[in-house]
Amino acid sequence: MSSAPLVAVIQFPGSNCEYETSSAVKNSGLDSVIYRWNQWRELKDSHPDAYILPGGFSFQDRVRAGAVAAKERIMDLVFSEAAAGKPLLGICNGAQILVESGLVPGWERGKIESALASNHISGRSGYLSRWIFLRIDSRAQRICPWLGKPDKGIIPLPVAHAEGRFVFAEKDRKRALTAAALLYCDENGNESSEYPVNPNGSFLNLAGIMNDSGNVLAMMPHPERAYWLWQLPPWTPGDWGDRRNQSISSGSFADEKGPGSFIFESLADYFRGER
Amino acid sequence: MKKVMEEISIIVRLKAPDPAAMTALSTFRRINPGECPDRLERYDYWCFIDPAEGRDTVSGIVSRYHDIVNPNKQTWSFAGDESLSAGSDEGMVWIDVLVTDKIDSVSENWTAILHRNRSEVESVRCSVLWRFGFSSGISFEDARKRVLDLTVSTYRDHGLLANPVSQKIDPPVPSRI
Numbered sequence: 001m002s003s004a005p006l007v008a009v010i011q012f013p014g015s016n017c018e019y020e021t022s023s024a025v026k027n028s029g030l031d032s033v034i035y036r037w038n039q040w041r042e043l044k045d046s047h048p049d050a051y052i053l054p055g056g057f058s059f060q061d062r063v064r065a066g067a068v069a070a071k072e073r074i075m076d077l078v079f080s081e082a083a084a085g086k087p088l089l090g091i092c093n094g095a096q097i098l099v100e101s102g103l104v105p106g107w108e109r110g111k112i113e114s115a116l117a118s119n120h121i122s123g124r125s126g127y128l129s130r131w132i133f134l135r136i137d138s139r140a141q142r143i144c145p146w147l148g149k150p151d152k153g154i155i156p157l158p159v160a161h162a163e164g165r166f167v168f169a170e171k172d173r174k175r176a177l178t179a180a181a182l183l184y185c186d187e188n189g190n191e192s193s194e195y196p197v198n199p200n201g202s203f204l205n206l207a208g209i210m211n212d213s214g215n216v217l218a219m220m221p222h223p224e225r226a227y228w229l230w231q232l233p234p235w236t237p238g239d240w241g242d243r244r245n246q247s248i249s250s251g252s253f254a255d256e257k258g259p260g261s262f263i264f265e266s267l268a269d270y271f272r273g274e275r
Numbered sequence: 276m277k278k279v280m281e282e283i284s285i286i287v288r289l290k291a292p293d294p295a296a297m298t299a300l301s302t303f304r305r306i307n308p309g310e311c312p313d314r315l316e317r318y319d320y321w322c323f324i325d326p327a328e329g330r331d332t333v334s335g336i337v338s339r340y341h342d343i344v345n346p347n348k349q350t351w352s353f354a355g356d357e358s359l360s361a362g363s364d365e366g367m368v369w370i371d372v373l374v375t376d377k378i379d380s381v382s383e384n385w386t387a388i389l390h391r392n393r394s395e396v397e398s399v400r401c402s403v404l405w406r407f408g409f410s411s412g413i414s415f416e417d418a419r420k421r422v423l424d425l426t427v428s429t430y431r432d433h434g435l436l437a438n439p440v441s442q443k444i445d446p447p448v449p450s451r452i
Contacts, residue, residue, distance in 0.1 A: 062295040063302075063436060070431055071306050079431070100438070101431045110430045115441035118376055123387070125380035167378075167441045201378075 002031040005271040008048035010078070012037045012058035012069045017091065020224040021054040027227065027257075028264035030271070040074040050087040050145075050267060051078055053094025055160075055222055065116065065163045066096030075101055083109070087145040087267060088216045092161055095208070095218035104218045105179040106211035107172075114176075114209065115167040116220070120201030129160040131233060132199050132221060133185050134207055140181035143214030145270035146263050147181065153239050154189050155259045156232060157221035159199055159207075164220040166206040173203070182208030182219055187237045223260030231258055280325045280397060283333050284354035286404060287319035287344050296405075302435055303425060310421045313367070314408035319401065320354070320373060327395030336394055343385075366411035369450035370422045374437040375402040405436055406450060415449055422447040 007025045011018040011034050018034045025032035030050075035043045058069035069075070075097070082088040082103055090098035095116065102110045119128055134155045141147050168176040184198045184205045185191045191205045192198060198205045200220075208219030225231060230253055232244050240259050247253045257265075296317040303311040321343060326332035330353065337344050337351060344351045376382075379401065386398040405426065409418050427444055428434035437444045 059298055060294070062298040064438060067428065067435060067438070068298055068302055071302055071435065075431070100428070110432070112428055112430060112438060112440065115438045117378065117438075117441035118380060120378050120380050123384065125384045165441075169440050 004029060004031040005049035006030075006046065007032045007050045007052060007267070008043055008046065009034045009052045009054055010037060010043070010074060011035065011054070012056070012072070012097075014058045014060050015054050015056035015093065017055035017222065017224060020227075021052055021091065024224040024227045024261070024264045025052070025267075028261065028268045030264070030268050035074075037069070037072050037074050040077055043074060044077055048081075048086075049271065051081060051089070053078075053088075053090040053097050054224075055092035055094060058093050058097060061093075061163075064100070065161075066093060066098075066100040069093075069097045070100035079103065079110070082211075082216050085213065085215050087270065089146050089263070089267075090216075090218040091224065092159075092164075092220055092222055095220055096163060098216065098218040103216050104209050104211050105172075105176070106216060107175065113169070113172060114179075116163050117165045117167045118163050119161070119199070120165055121195050121199075127160070127162040128164075128199055129158070130196065130199060131156055131236070132159050132196070132207070133187050133189075134182050134221060135185045135189050135191075136182060137180045139178075140210055140214065140217075144181060144210050144217055145215060146217045146266050149262045149266040149269055154185065154187060155262070156187075156226065156236050156238075156240050157223060157260055158225050159221045161200070161220055164200040164202065166202045166204075166209060168203055176204060176206070176209075178212070179209040180204060180206060181210040181217055182206070182221070219263075223263040226258045226260030227264070228254075228261075229256040229258040230254060231260075281329065282322050282324050283326055283330060284320060284322040285333060285337060285344075285351050286354050287321065287349050287351045288316075290348055290350060293317045299405075299435060306432060306435070307425060310424060312407040312421070312425070313410045316406040316408070318404040318406070319349075320404040322400045322402070323396050324399065325397035332395055336389065336396065340388075368409045368411070368413055368415060368418045370407045370409075370415070370418050370447045371450050372405050372407070372422050372426050372436070372447040373402050373445040374405065374426070375400065375443045375445070377441055377443050407447075419447045
């Protein structure tokens with residue numbers, strides 16, 4: 001049995017990124033097991049050190065993305081573990097589940113205080129799949145166990161969603177700034193509310209939000225799909241594009257880690273006490 | 276004098292049972308067994324604002340655009356005209372609630388498409404209509420309260436069908452019988 005910290009990846013009916021996510025965790029030096037949504041007893045008995053809700057279409061996005069999964073019994077356990085301070089990450093559909101569970105922003109326990117609404121882009125509606133750029137909020141980098149690894153610069157990651165627009169009630173819009181964790185920007189780090197820099201019309205250009213203590217992170221982009229450098233498209237600009245091209249020249253293309261690895265390696269650093 | 280905009284709405288239903296309604300009902304049975312309706316139905320609801328020739332304009336749009344009503348899998352009727360759901364409704368109390376995204380690309384884009392193609396309509400707004408059916412023994416007022424409780428998602432363990440942060444919930448109304 002591995003002595004590395006255990007990260008539980010929870011698979012709901014319709015999740016479809018659990019294997020890549022679990023693999024990314026293992027490649028970062030952590031242990032990972034995939035638990036189905038109805039294995040709550042096994043999950044509880046295994047005492048995981050952290051939890052990930054992966055991407056996909058839980059319950060086929062019926063009713064509203066993430067809404068049905070948020071009511072599942074296994075989420076009772078996830079909820080109490082997050083409240084106890086264990087790291088919890090939701091990626092894409094996992095982020096939608098966290099929002100619908102009231103785990104982020106989590107200002108009032110269990111209250112649903114934000115939404116991941118349909119993309120709002122002029123001239124098109126529905127599902128959007130493309131590469132975007134991110135920067136990390138400085139406070140989030142300090143307090144969030146998923147974002148602590150230094151020297152990441154501007155991060156290219158893919159998004160693939162129809163409902164990825166973070167929304168807050170009018171009265172909470174100022175407070176939403178405190179939940180900011182990841183922000184859409186261009187390849188030079190400049191924010192814009194315009195498509196394609198902000199791909200879905202998200203409030204404050206938010207790509208990811210966290211709870212007050214920072215242990216719960218909900219992010220729409222998929223870090224597991226950019227874990228390796230070879231997963232980046234050839235046109236990737238900036239530092240990561242340069243790294244990609246250099247790795248091809250040096251013959252290390254297949255083995256070098258990509259921009260998405262920082263999420264999982266940040267968690268590994270956190271467990272090693274390196275931050 | 277300002278012209279009053281006419282609104283004509285249609286209800287679009289799947290020919291097969293609606294899977295989202297089935298999932299929502301089974302979720303209610305789990306999280307709110309005491310308040311759960313006996314039946315739950317779900318429809319697409321399209322509201323056409325100020326169609327030039329009234330129902331004729333709307334019928335023309337619906338027959339032209341199969342993205343609004345796909346005749347292979349859906350049927351439609353004007354709101355208010357439709358006969359209630361299949362099966363016996365005798366003694367049941369039916370309540371409708373309409374859920375609409377506060378900001379909605381689908382409605383905006385359909386309005387743009389219809390303008391581009393010279394359809395004579397001011398705008399279009401799409402929503403989801405949920406229809407709750409309760410067995411006899413409940414008043415309309417109690418049924419309405421239950422519908423609101425079940426619809427508006429305020430806490431993880433409370434409500435399901437609409438997130439009020441991003442969606443507008445019209446007050447529940449009795450269905451026409």
